[in-house]
Amino acid sequence: MTGHKQMKDMSISIEEIKKPENRIYGKPSLLTDNVMHYCPGCSHGTVHKLVAEVIEEMGIQDKTVGICPVGCSVFAYNYIDIDWQEAAHGRAPALATATKRLCPDKYVFTYQGDGDLASIGTAEIIHACGRGENIVVIFINNGIYGMTGGQMAPTTLIGMKTSTTPYGRDPKLNGFPLVIADMIAHLDGTAYITRQSVHTAPAARKAKNAIRKAFEYSQKGIGLSFVEIVSTCNSGWKLTPVDANKWMVENMFKKYPIGDIKDILK
């Protein structure tokens, strides 16, 4: 009782907290009020927020076109208040190519999962890189097909259990993971390639800076910018959000190390 009383005495009123000068955090104005369908702990929501913040801070809402994939982020258009095109599975880089070439003053980005980008859409992403399209690609690598219920993705780690590798991914049966960011770094059409994560506040800050840099590079006419976010899919991985973060750091980061891979302006 005394503790409670003390807290009450020390507390400031809600009116005080609401004053703009006391606010240390806010929802970016470009995030809509729609309730996100993402599982609690999923990286998608965090990355959406970072993308929304970058577009807002750069003041480019009226010049930005986003392309959603098929995957859990298929409904990204419900959450970020910009113009969107919803692509067929894997085809987002083709839509982005035409959009950017026909509207060169626009900021054009795709937002794609690892099934979308690294499996069914490999031709589209490789050739967009090869042609040096001046677009941004945000690549959510959670090592699994989240949307369809947790099947193996091309990025699934060896030994990792998914609904189609119930005994763990076996290279004899399922082959080896594709490391897309490293693969496309060899292509002359790519300008900036980085791998980030959003599991801690500092990591999210770095990821945001990377996304901003990618957007800025896309207007320089120097080629494609690619931001991979090593992500969690706690539902697909069957782990709590905290354990999923831990598992990601201990396992995913070994195969997909965090950091810049290529920056042609450096």
Place this chain on the structure above:
Amino acid sequence: MAEKILMKGNEAIAISAIRNGVDGYFGYPITPQSEVMETLMKEKPWETTGMVVLQAESETSSINMIYGGASCGKKVMTSSSSPGISLMCEGISYIAGAELPCVVVDVMRGGPGLGTIQPSQSDYNQIVKGGGHGDYHNIVLAPASAQDMYDFVDWGFDLAFKYRTPVVILADGIIGQMMEKVEMHPMKPRRTDAEILEAAPWATTGKPAGRERNIITSLSLDADIQERFNRKLKGKYEIIEENEVKFSEYMTEDAEYVFVAFGCSSRICEAVVDELRAEGIKAGLLRPITLYPFPFKEIERLSKQVKSMMSIELNLGQMVHDVRLAVNGACPVGFYGRQGGNIYTPEEIVSEFKKFNGLA
């Protein structure tokens, strides 16, 4: 007098695209239509009208470039031939589902599979009945000359934007490859950004403050919403069926026998009608110019005046099913076709016609 230039049907498509203010062409090489992109690359329209031309890595990609370009309210088109069109059917279904305008040129060759590179009309079912998944239609235009190839590009875009739907120009290897004189109509400039905003307020052009965001999508997870959308499409197709049917008739007025043929086959059947008329047989020809919407009513009307009808197609008998639907038992309906890139002569058709009608 408008200028007339001798050119291939495929070249007419390319020149027409430039002269009619098309914003973008995205394609992938395949015989017998590669001249479309080759002509565009040679003409370099990006230096004159600002038209974008791009060779994609596959037909899957080129049709999805069309999806992206059409989403921006731009006039975008692609061309291919049968195997490439099969790859595009995924994208065409999405374009229909997202209600986007575009023009796709299909210069048919023999199939199935890799088939032949010679002319064919064996993709009638694929294109006229759908092609991709889901309840949708393409508007399908069937050119019979290089001039048609030229004219149908502009007509196709008018229809595509009027109804926000994919339009397919369904040609064949003969129409694509044959050289004829083509009359150039006056140039149409590409649309300005302001004109695009007016013609396509739904386009993803960047969301300014004060308007809702524009979303191009074909997705709805809710069964009722999807059903409502399907019914909306159906309503649109009914309007198209009511207003956009186009056909031409040759000597049908007093005809006792009518051929139904589209594209190159209709050209051949004109000669057939002439031969039969010279023998005193009252033959005529109905050429559907739109295959969807199909001239059901006109065929039905003719079926009540004639002794028989005959569908002539470069396939095993595809359009003939629609002819039979229209005729609905009112007269006998025959069929004659060749396949694999072989083409009938008028004499061959005359003899098949006589066999069918017991006139031999």
